[in-house]
Amino acid sequence: MSNTSHNRFIGQLSIAGLLTFLVLTFTSCNKNADTISPQTRTTSTNNSLVDHWILENMREVYYWNDKIPANPDTTLAPSDFFDSILYSYDATARPDGDRFSWIEESADNLTAELSGETKTTGMEFTLYLRAANSNDVIAQVLYVLPGSPADQAGLKRGDIISKVNGQGITVDNYQSLLFGDMTTYTFGLAQVSNQSILDTDVTKTITTAVFQENPVFLDSVYTVGSKTIGYLVYNQFVPAPNGSNGTDYDDQVDAIFSKFKAQGVNEMILDLRYNPGGYTSSSANLASLIGKGVDASKLYFREEWNATLTPYLTQQYGSDFFLQKFSTKAQNIGGNLSRLIVLTTDWTASSSELVINGLRPYMTVTTIGTTTVGKNVGSITVTDDSGQIKWGMQPIVFKSYNSLGQSDYSGGFTPSVEVQEPINLYPLGDTREALLSAALGYISGTANSRLGVSQNPLKALGSSIQRKAGGSQMFRRLKNLNL
Incomplete structure (x- = not known):
């Protein structure tokens, strides 16, 4: 294979080798089969070795692989090296750039997190400045997982945390206090009184x-006239x-919609x-x-991969590789709906936005x-199948388009x-x-009179949801192809 200026490959894994690997992966598909795990012949995991493993995989699968530097510094620490080869987003210079690829030191932790299993207190929260022109920070609980440590301790949605282990939360310490490696937390609570936090x-x-x-x-059902x-609150796209x-x-989702259908639901609010x-x-x-x-004949979305892999994948698997069709579902309630209402925030991303666009x-x-958020791109998990390299990465590998060819929501x-x-x-x-x-x-036609109660005077700094398995994810479960 000849090398060109934009699709040059290094290391032991060639396109042919990758396709051989993909054949084996597709025919043994399971829930974690979106893990690309090329064999490596390395014997240690020093920086250079890990960096070369990162580079050879990224040069093949990365959506912007033609933008990877020709001679990156492979002496950097793996996380720094990974960042150095990304086509990183810049509002002025690279508005089409990458905001979402990431790497973790533990591939096992990465795959667990993507399936919703983490070491956690069992709650998600928003961070706010406690008051205007203040350096003090509060964390407000958004939701608590049933049966989790936070639930057992009696925390609930709306609770306000102002101290951790007796220490006030500030803009300088909230990272270490709330996102550190502590095992036990003692949270001091505050309350709202006359628009102040006490x-x-x-x-x-x-x-x-x-x-x-x-x-x-x-899930719930409401009757209005x-x-x-x-109504369904759904917090992550995980099959099992x-x-x-x-x-x-x-x-479980199928069963909920079976109930919705039996009850004659004719409006749907998806939270x-x-x-x-x-x-x-x-x-x-x-x-x-x-x-x-919709049914199994209708297109939900299609994927656009990089120019290096697309011809090979098309030749090997046909154009259907890039297509995700709907399923024909007996529980479908679309026949009774004239519209769908989706509740969104600054943390609604990726596969959630795929539902809206699709x-x-x-x-x-x-x-x-x-x-x-505006994530119209998707990723796969890349790990080392030999077990010699423990890192795992989640690079962007495709862009999504709906059946009308629309993918114009990078701004959310x-x-x-x-x-x-x-x-x-x-x-x-x-x-x-x-x-x-x-x-x-909105459904009853009285939406405008209700909006005044929802304004928040505090400045938001972010949310724990942004740290949830990378913050915004859309990753594919590879198809089981009969080869």
């Missing part, structure tokens, strides 16, 4: 544990628990406000339950909340009705809760 004497002590999150958080409204080859969580993404297969499953007039050619999709989906989450939070599913209330008001 400390209390209440504390909650939590010991972290390895915990599997069920992404199917809450002649409308029967289905870590280590399982099944579809346990997808099956993806805290969903940063996940498996495209689970995204397709959910979309297949909602889409109007369904828009088939039905009206209205978003309520705040603008989404701007909501039709803009609603911020307030500082006073009602439980998810409570009809007084700001985003759900706005959606119910």
Whole structure:
């Protein structure tokens, strides 16, 4: 194979070798089969060795592989080296650049996190400045996982944390206090009083544990006049628990829509406000339950890979390799829907946005909340099958397009009705809760009168959701091809 200026390959893994590997992977597909694990002939894991492993894989699979530097510094620490070869996003110089590829030192931890299993307190939270022009920070609990350490300690949505282990949280220490390696946390709680945050004497002590999150958080049915409204809070696109080859969580979603169909649901509110993404297969499953007039013959989305791999993959597997069709689902409620309402925030990303974009050619999709992340690209997990290199990376390898060829949401989906989450939070599913209330008001035609209650005077600094398996994920589950 001749080398060119933009698709040169190094190391022992050639295109032919990669395709041989892909054949073996596709025919033994399981839930973790989106892991590309080329064999390596190395015997140690010093920086140079790991860096060359990173480089040879990225030169083959990375979506922007033609932008990788010709002679990168392979003496750098692996995480620094990985960052150095990315076509990194820059608003001015590289507005089409990469915001989402990442690498982790433990491939095992990476694959577990992508399936919702982490060492955790069991809660997600938003960080705010405590007051204008202040360096003090608070963390407000967004949701607590049932059965988790946080749940057992009595923490709940809306609780405000102002201290960790007796120390006040500030802009200088919140990273170490809230995202460090501590096992036991004693959280000091605060409360809202007359628009101010006041400390209390209440504390909650939590010991972290390895915990599997069920992404199917809450479902309900509401009746508003002649409308029967289905509501689903879904927090990550994961088909089954870590280590399982099944579809346990997808099956739970199917069962919920079977119930929605039996109850005559004719309006649907899909709550993806805290969903940063996940498996495209689970995204397709959910979309297949909602889409109007969709079945296994209809295109959900297609993938665009780099110019190096595309001809080889097309020759080996045909053009269907790049296509994700809907499934024909008996539980589909699309026939009773005229539209879909999706609740979104700044953390709604990737496979969540795929649902919005993928369904828009088939039905009206209205978003309520705040603008989404804008991730129209997807990744695969790359690990070393020999076990000699422990690192795992999640590079962007494809861009997604809906059936109309649309992929123009890198700036996120701007909501039709803009609603911020307030500082006073009602439980998810409570009809007084700001985003759900706005959606119910939109359905009944009274949305505008409800928006004033949802404005938040505090400045947000970010959320723990941004650290959830990379913050915004869309990764494919490789298809089982009969070769």
